[in-house]
Amino acid sequence: MIQNLKQSLIVSVWFVFLTFPLMVVRVNTMDQVVIWRWMNMVWVAIGSFILSYLWRYMLARQQVRKKVADEGVEIRSRTQLLLEDMSFRYKAMGIILLAALVFPLVFDTYQSTIMISALIYVVLGLGLNISVGLAGLLDLGYVAFFGVGAYSYALLNHHFDLGFWITLPIGGILGCLFGIVLGFPILRLRGDYLAIVTLGFGMIFKVVMENWDGLSFGPSGIANIDKPSFFGMDLSLANSTIYIYYIMIALVIFTILVTNRLKNSRIGRAWIAMREDEIACVAMGIDIARTKLSAYALGAFWAGMVGVLFASKTTFINPASFTFMESAIILSIVVLGGMGSILGVIIGAFFLILLPEYMRAFSEYRMLAFGAAMVLMMIFRPQGIISNLRQTYEYKGSKDKINNG
Amino acid sequence: MKKMTVLISTLALVLSMSVTGFAADTIKLGVAGPHSGDLAPYGIPAMKAAQLVVKQINAKGGILGKQVELLIQDDQCKPEIATNTATKLVTDGAHVVLGHICSGATKAALGIYKDAKIPVMSPSATNPPLTQSGDYPNFFRTIASDDMQAKMAVEFAINKLGVKKVAVLHDKGDYGKGFADFAKKYLDESGKVEVVLFEGVTPGAMDYSSIVQKVRKNKAEALVFGGYHPEASKLVSQMSRKRLKTIFISDDGVKDDSFLKVAGDAANGSYVTGPRDLSSIPLNSAATAEFKAEYGAEPGAFFQEGYSAALALLTAIEKAGSTDYDAVTKVLRSEYVETPVGKIKFDSKGDAEGVGFSVYKVENGAFTELK
């Protein structure tokens, strides 16, 4: 008790010291004024005191869990058990689908627009989940593929008047091709190098789009991109929003379906095995280069595809939309939702995109909270909000067979 | 997941109801711009200007007997967020919109307003195609466009400074590169000047010494820079460090006190273009005084333009006698209005007649207008 108190006091004093210059002093070197914000010091002191208790408690809980896990006993939370219950799953899916379908009819255009944004991030998250969550390839330049998709629609639409529906697969395929082209040099790289090189790719994409005027119209971007056409009809804002919303719902369902099937296939297992242990994986006869490329390219595919939709939704794009921060947000969706878990990523996307949208007052603190959440999640709940459900296989009757045979 | 959806939908319901709930008879002025994030300093002054204008008008009993209600939305200057913001304003029933601040965000949002027949007036989006392309009949602005600014800077360099070799640099951004492109175009067209260098610098790069040396090597007499003040101060500081005497000419994004303070002595002798000096206009000093009384600080960037835009929009509604799109735009195009940026009217494309630029020289740490 005394020990804890002492520890927390030390922490509190330490953080007061640490945050003193930045939190308390505010120098305006322009107008030559210093503002002393002593109240902040009090907040820091109280806050860090309380947080240190929380921190210790959480760490202790973590230790206990680890111990139990080490003894071979598995803890499975109630949500997990619930999710493994198939009948519940079907019911829940039905309800959610229904809710998703009636959503734009019940709520106004703005709500639908926000929902479209969130759904775009769902697809992005699911795509990145393939390379980061399943295959364990940290990609910090994922937004580049998103940009490839967006620009391919914007340019094809601008120059050749190609429509949304033709460009949708083209965007995906172009994203995929870029994934393969960029994937080659990184095949030989270890995980950490991969992070910096992909980050570099992301930045290169932006710089090229800013400078290659002839291709991309430079930083002023491309405006007046067509919205998706509905049998050649001109839709009003409200109607076209609803239309895009339904396209997006279909795209999300398609993504979930495909990624889920991939995950539980021979390829998907190879991705996971590669993430778990590359050496053992290659010793099992799996071609690492091909597996890496396929994960990278398939992840890029979704970004390219949803990029097309993004361009058609905003009707204007410029390189400023494809920054590292965007990659970081997508990454935090995957991390917070639960790496490898499809449901987790979906929830993560809704959480991270909708929450700041509805809590505009706190939008300033958005990135601060993202950053902190990424750290805390890694420490206290590395499996994310929803941990990956394991695939179980039923195999009955083999015993009989062997007994008979 | 289910719980989550229920939670979110309830939340959404409550929020949407709380906004649309009292759709009582008010005139709704939407304000959109960056109010958080690193570009907030460009958006907040215009927002505060709108608040001041609305406060004043409401104190006098409003317009057409109705109170004016502000709908403020943050777009962080990002096109994708701006479309959401615009949709939000449209669904919340804004009659006119003051915004957006950044050209990119404005372009992304304009289509939505156009569909909804809402006049939009930006205090700061200077990108020429916004008006010149003719794509956006609902768009107006209280600031002159980049090409006018570039033309002014170029003419000044050629006629007043008499330079023969010019280097043109930009920050690879929407605004900066647009300005630089026009500057290069006008320089080339003049036939009297050689553009010896046309390049982008990387914002956030550690230093610009190579590019400064390159300017020296190309013997440029003047350097025209398109971009904002952080890069500009870095450039002039390094030029002075490297004892380079090339004349620095830049745009409105640089005409900011930060440039003077950050660059210090190095800024002296530079030229920047900016909206002409308005301190002689009584409405202007009144607005500034009002701001100082309310917030106890100097108003920031685009305060005057924002104030003017809010005033112009609301006055137009009053004169039109309704919030009807056609009526309001007709008034905006036909009748002059007194604002802090002068007595203005809008041309058929939406640019304000009567606003213009001047060239300022930095002397002893202050901008001095050159007449």
Next chain:
Amino acid sequence: MAENKHKLLEVKGLTMDFGGLRAVDSVTLEVHEGDIAALIGPNGAGKTTFFNCITGIYDPTKGDILLHPKGLKTRRLNGLKPNKVTEMGLARTFQNIRLFPDMTVLENVMIGRHCRTKSGIFRAVVRGKRVREEERQIVESSYQLLEKVGLADFANEFSKNLPYGAQRRLEIARAMATDPFLLLLDEPAAGMNPQETADLEQLICKISAEEQIAILLIEHDMKLVMNISDPIYVMEYGKKIAEGNPQEIKDNPKVIEAYLGEETDA
């Protein structure tokens, strides 16, 4: 030594240098059909490096590794990627267990089937009849392998939750899933208690007898080696110092010297 059994693996003068260090020094070794061969030697003798050379993880500096699959033409393994080596029919386990901890026991074995199956991305998405049939076969054969090593009851547990001995057996099952004709086991009995070791001994004999898989194992447990292995190769400081049947090895003065002070009780 000369027998008429078919020669499966032939290593000639294998040498592996790391910078200035010679970890394996011209080692020659043969494994024949039906053999349970053993490679023994003190710690640091270069046994695992030798394994890594054969399985393609390292590219040996000198020497030849020749594989003679029955009925197929001879292949030289030098410089081949590990996955190619596994495809040739040579599977291995690891000294420090390398399972896929966050996959289930069954999935671990199913990974072994990867190189023997071939449905691609497109097929996986469409999930046609052929893919479903292939999946069914993968599950079936993996399950049978689990039964063989006695882990069928744990099929849907995470492999990280298995007890140590069971993890070792799972590694063997996973390796067998690649349909090898030669299995390399790197210290399969390390860390096992006597009972587990006895079970393992049985398992190895069973694999050798029932599946017609030849085995080459690295092991420190002399009792196990002497019970089941023939021939035995002994390495010290990267060199092969002896080979022969258990009795010959026991009597070899060089071997006794090498082991003096280390595992005298062996």
Next chain:
Amino acid sequence: MEYFLELFFGGLTRGSIYALIALGYTMVYGIIQLINFAHGEIYMIGAFVALIVAGVCTIYGLSGVSILILAGIIAVIYACAYGYTLEKVAYRPLRGAPRLSPLISAIGMSIFLQNYVLLAQTSDFLPFPRLIPDFLFMEPVAHIIGSPELVILITTFITMILLTLLIKKTKVGKAMRATQQDMNMARLVGVNVDRIISLTFVIGSALAAIGGVLVASYIGQVNFYIGFLAGVKAFTAAVLGGIGSIPGAVLGGLILGWAESFAAGYISSDYEDVFTFGLLVLILILRPAGLLGKSHKQKV
């Protein structure tokens, strides 16, 4: 020729700053194989603290080089404190976790620290007082290499010599090298590994802070975002030279500085960052372990 020299010294100055920051990356990586993504933010915090100290001092009437030294010292102290806390909060609990976890934690920390400074201070660029005086004797060559550059080069040089002495000659240095070679072995022979790791973070942070103060007084402005790009570039430099290798970090920093300077000077600065990352990819393809890195075989 003069143009070449100008670019050469410009690149050298920039490269030496990269090298200072890269050292922090490389030392941390050498010991715990972690890319400390938040290292760039430590550099930024160093610069910011120096700005605050210098600002307060100037406003309260002090002036001259003494402020620079005082601001520098306090900045280093604070950067060390942040580095230490960073390791303790964000990385230590993750020791032994899968490799991706600390990396993501590091990215999270980087975003957090950036926004912490943004919210606690401002998003504006703040002017950093010009504290390095113009030396008269430098005037004839000022257009090639000025006084601030000279100060940067000398400071970096001295810092690196001190670092080398620390690592090569002191007991702590030996312990660090032992930990880098084999953490478990070091622990067995009685090295307090935890303390050595903390110390590595502290030293790395101090170097970054020195870099931050130097750059801030050279460029004359500070903002919350300067750490990101500097961090990425410095990390690129560390990888270029061979991450984990201390001379490699210095070499990588200088090469990167020169590459950027010459590319901007002789080709175009439009694609500055493309050159940087192109060079990185090229080197990683040709020499995956970097220029001076040891390509040690992975243990199986």
